[in-house]
Amino acid sequence: MMKKQPKLTVVGAGPGDTDLITLKAIKVLKQADVVLYDALVNPKLLNFVNPLAELIFVGKRKGCYRYQQEQINELIVQRGLTHGHVVRLKGGDPFIFGRGAEEMQYAAAHELEVAVVPGISSSLAVPAYQNIPLTKRGSAESFWVITGTTKEHQLSNDVALAAKSNATVVILMGMGKLAEIVRLFQREGKDTLPVAIIQNGTTPEEKIGVGTVNTITTIVQKKGLSNPAIIVLGSVVSHRQELLQLQREITLKAVV
Template sequence: MKNAATPATVYLVGAGPGDPDLLTLRAARLLMQARLVVHDGLVDPSILALARPDARLISVAKSRSRHTMPQEEINALLVREAQAGNSVVRLKGGDPFIFGRGGEEADACHAAGVPVEVVPGISAAIGAAAAAQIPLTHRDSASIVSFVAGQCKGLTEQDWSGLAGKGRTLVIYMGVTTAPQIAEKLMEDGVAPDCPVAVIENAARPTMRVLRASLAGLPDLVSGAKVKSPAVIVIGEVASQKSGRNDAALRQLALEAQG
């Protein structure tokens, strides 16, 4: 253990979309060496299993209705442990700086004089699209891609005009519970009701599902299929792209992997 007068480092590590094989080498090495791992609830158990046997694992899982630990307390935890001389791996699903509040945690550490290293991860959007073989950009149909959060304060007041439609791809994080509001909002902004939509649930995991509908049919798709987080919503012409293996085949592969 380092001297308490010299804070240890907080590593903000991206865990990617869920498959341990998609971790960066740096992320895997830090995880296997760490004595303390502070992790999100959406980090797959197979990734946490890479931690050393004597590592201390602290879950700070968040959900729409319940937070195990408020963000301010997470910030304080990271600072407190680092100031005690304990290096901390702060493990986040996807990438720490894309809807991961990594910026807030880095700011808290900097303010307290705690060293920070950011280890990027494959973002949920990029990992999910790749797993479903949906290109987020395509020479024939999309030259612009945007990421938005579908679960945040003031959703209805946000201006999304121009983010979806012809030549554009919109990827929505955390949009499962607000799918009806999202569909209504985009159609009011002029996006065609028949615009293709793909919902990718549990991307890059054995239980992955790729579900497709039109924008107008998004709320019924989410409720009818009982979609749960983690899931991303892809809106745009690229969502109609079919991979070499159809969605039924992908589901069969998932079942085989589980069995």
């Protein structure tokens, strides 16, 4: 039997809703010989995988590290050499805080063919599902997407820079640093800036808390919000409430 060409395809699984994976991603899953998937990947997506493929759960969520990154890198190369086409299935988009680029670089250095299938990033889709636009004419001309925790386990210095701007700020993996984030925005006089925190976005388990910089920590405690969650700071958060109010008024008129 002819040996298969060792290959890695890094695939974005989207933010959680199974309908938000791309057609190209599904096609690649059907061609896989091995699939390494993360904790943030909706397990229902595994139904699209080639039934003959080997499935390997590799964790990769805070408090859920079944494999360290170095072990994952080695596993990709080992399975590629022995099995052929390895698909690395990651939540969201693999190039937005997904370490997809690192895995591709490692695989390429070990003579594997590499490719990527972009995914819909949770940083964009999760706010959108809650009717929060990251840009809106007259409210926000740009947005920042920032990791809440760097590889040194510190809050990114970019959060302090973003707090000085008028842009919408989206922080991933930042719940453990929420108090620090709040202090940075308070320091810039943005006590009343709207904030939304969305947990398990785009899934049936989705929960949301909406408040201001001054009130959000209390709301998080009251609602029991925790990881995985996305923090959105900016005037665009108010768009959600405005839409809800309009919908309520339309409903009331229909009843009358």
